[in-house]
Amino acid sequence: MPExxxxxxxxxxxxxSMHETTNEEAYAESLYAxxxxxxxxxxxxxQLGLQDISVAxxxxxxxxxxxxxxxxxxxxxxxxxxxxxGICLARGLDEDGRLISLELKQELAxxxxxxxxxxxxxxRVEYRVGEAxxxxxxxxxxxxxxxxxxxxADKGNYPVYLEWAxxxxxxxxxxxxxxxxxxxRTLDPNRNGSSVLQVxxxxxxIATDPRLESTMLPAYDGLAxxxxx
Ligand code: MG
Numbered sequence: 001m002p003e004x005x006x007x008x009x010x011x012x013x014x015x016x017s018m019h020e021t022t023n024e025e026a027y028a029e030s031l032y033a034x035x036x037x038x039x040x041x042x043x044x045x046x047q048l049g050l051q052d053i054s055v056a057x058x059x060x061x062x063x064x065x066x067x068x069x070x071x072x073x074x075x076x077x078x079x080x081x082x083x084x085x086g087i088c089l090a091r092g093l094d095e096d097g098r099l100i101s102l103e104l105k106q107e108l109a110x111x112x113x114x115x116x117x118x119x120x121x122x123x124r125v126e127y128r129v130g131e132a133x134x135x136x137x138x139x140x141x142x143x144x145x146x147x148x149x150x151x152x153a154d155k156g157n158y159p160v161y162l163e164w165a166x167x168x169x170x171x172x173x174x175x176x177x178x179x180x181x182x183x184x185r186t187l188d189p190n191r192n193g194s195s196v197l198q199v200x201x202x203x204x205x206i207a208t209d210p211r212l213e214s215t216m217l218p219a220y221d222g223l224a225x226x227x228x229x
Contacts, residue, residue: 040115041054041082058220063088063089063092064088067091067097070147071147074148075149076149076165077150078132078149078153083116087121090125098126099126100139100144101126101127103127103128104153112127113127132161133157136164139168144168145170145173147169147173149176155195155198156194158202159198166212171228175212176224180203180221181218212228
């Protein structure tokens, strides 16, 4: 068994509370070599005693591909956490591209910046700390517009974040959102907490909003991918 495969399964127990890894996902992950910068992010998260809720590796690679394929220059991230997705987004940028990342907690913004710096992207990212909605209003006030927005923050505000993302988008911009299945809760008719209801609403909006064309990827914990017309 290749080393990465082995290590993937050793961390599975830790990941199980978030997402039951499928054989297809494990097979896909086993094809890729370990990624030092991303491994460092995961290590730093563990060292702080935090649950690792970074985006799945396969979706991280997709973020890089989508940023690069769309030639996005101005990228917005809502929810930095440890910087895993920030690195993936930044890897898709050309040298003029920049990332603005919104993070509620200063401790996590510091962690993400340290990890982005370790990965060589420290000068390409600006962290803005505090409630995301206030930061989005501020970005709007600065007349900022984005080519790509990645939503991966508190799930109860997903519909609000989608509205802001559309409002702050250049025509043709991409909007991607993680955790659209909420570890299965989105699909479970017996689960009707406010985050679940908001994510269901968000998913329906992604699928039906006439301003968007979109798809929903059902691997890992679900990923919404939309393009603003
Ligand atoms: Mg997530």
